[in-house]
Amino acid sequence: MKRIILFGLGDRYRNAVSTLEQAFDIVGISDNNFNFDSEMEFSFIKPDSIVKNQFDKILITSDKYFGEISEQLLNLGIYREDIISLEQAMDICDLEKFERDKNQYIHMMEKSDNPMNLNFRFDKRHEYPVLSEWRQEAGTIDDYFWQDLWGALRIKHSGVRKHFDIGSRIDGFIAHLVVAGIQVDLMDIRPLKVEIPNVGFIKTDATRLQEIPDKSIVSLSALSSLEHFGLGRYGDSVDPNACFDAFASIQRVMKNGGRVYLSLPIGQEHLEFNAHRVFSPITVIDAFNELVLDEFSVIENICNEKKIIENADPYLYRNVEGIRTGLFIFKKK
Template sequence: MSTSAGFRRALKSGLQAAGLLDLARLGLHASSLVLDLRRLPSTVTSLPWFVRTWRQYEALGGDGLKLRDAQPCLTDRGESAGAASGHYFHQDLWAARKVHASGAAEHVDVGSRVDGFVAHVASFTEVVYVDLRPLEASGHPHIKARVGTVLSLPFADRSVPSLSCLHVIEHIGLGRYGDPLDPDGSLKALAELQRVVAQGGDFYLGVPIGRERVCFNAHRVLSPQTVLRALGELSLVEFSAVNDAGDLVRDARPEDFSQADYSCGLFHFTRR
């Protein structure tokens, strides 16, 4: 018997023995319970609630419940609607507002979140999205995908007037996404991004900042000074940041974040 099959059988037996879930009656397979170990305590304590609501639904005359179709969502009712804070929330809105204010007729993005920043920008202008991995067809007329890598962008020198790369370069060279290992991966990515920024163009960069280190193999954290030195051909227009608490700090000072734990630097550069 495979390890996974044994686990499912043990889980099923344990739940039945505990009287938490009558799996035999409900016909609900343990494999349909997607376990997140961080939520395991609340998941287990919610099992009786699931059984109770199932029976209440049936008692109300609800029919059509098929046991094989059951998909228990055991913790959603106790969670919040979401968090209007953190790196991605503030970063994506910060950069999208800047692109909108610039009036760019076309914007090039390298590897940022498609269902976040890219979607925001596609609501008001054309987006050329570059990533090593092919993008599944979105059907959105404003999103054009191009296969490429941040280490070798498919653009001529100084040819891109509006460019972004958000929460991407910190991963380069660590092998997390199947890319070759390279201790200088992030610096090489910055050099390549700098190469394509047009004269008078805008470049929006989001990257983890603070006490410089490699958190192998998830990401790097760069000091703001490292970023500024690496992009020495460009001029800094604005520096804002998402601090360690997840709050946006507008018009911040880079030096104030040199010893942060895990903040997000939001850099707006131009080539003068």
């Protein structure tokens, strides 16, 4: 078991230390900004005293200051090959756990007398390492989870039986609508070769929607899709105006009283080519000038937890730092 000194006592240290203990002998901890606490589990080592200790590796837990701390350690006489990142250490933890688990399984199978287990002996030919999932949470709750749930619940509560969608996730949002008993017609510039019960498909350029008559749709969504238009990412033509052409086409095809459900990246307006555009919510509201805004909500990261802030003030998000997901419902006048 390698002897390591952990450098950096922030959140990343606290989140990882119990895992690191399983793979390493932690001989001490160090930090540039730390008042020694005699109750700490490990011995505190001042940075300029690290070289006086016996260790195999110095593990820098900080990602942001990795380069700066590395230079500090090099100047103290520590070799570069003896400095590793938290990510490198976690890879070692994963591999060591895999080998321990594998050896334990083989040992237990040697003693097993369960006849149904005969075909489940370890065979190197079928080894299939999945290494890091044991460190992860039970599920991922991200912006897509919340936007899909938000959209599906509102469409279900609207009472519509038929809905149109432009480019949203089939394995999340569209599946929610189908389970709710709503017929969905998907529209996308890319082909869809699989048949899905209660789901139709229209291959179309959504910047024009030429196959869709004026004022013919009561309910339409586009969740995390319109921001990509015109950037070539999905095989569409490069066109700086494509998203605004799509905004206009959507308004054209909506019936009076019909509703449009959108999610878009919001914040200080800029382009991240060829991934997406980030919109000011005011730009979106102004562009949908034939419709009335019914709801504006935002998916926020609060204390490292994603939450929907309902009925938010769009003006507060015109120039906000970072990127959020804005949720819009418009109604045709």
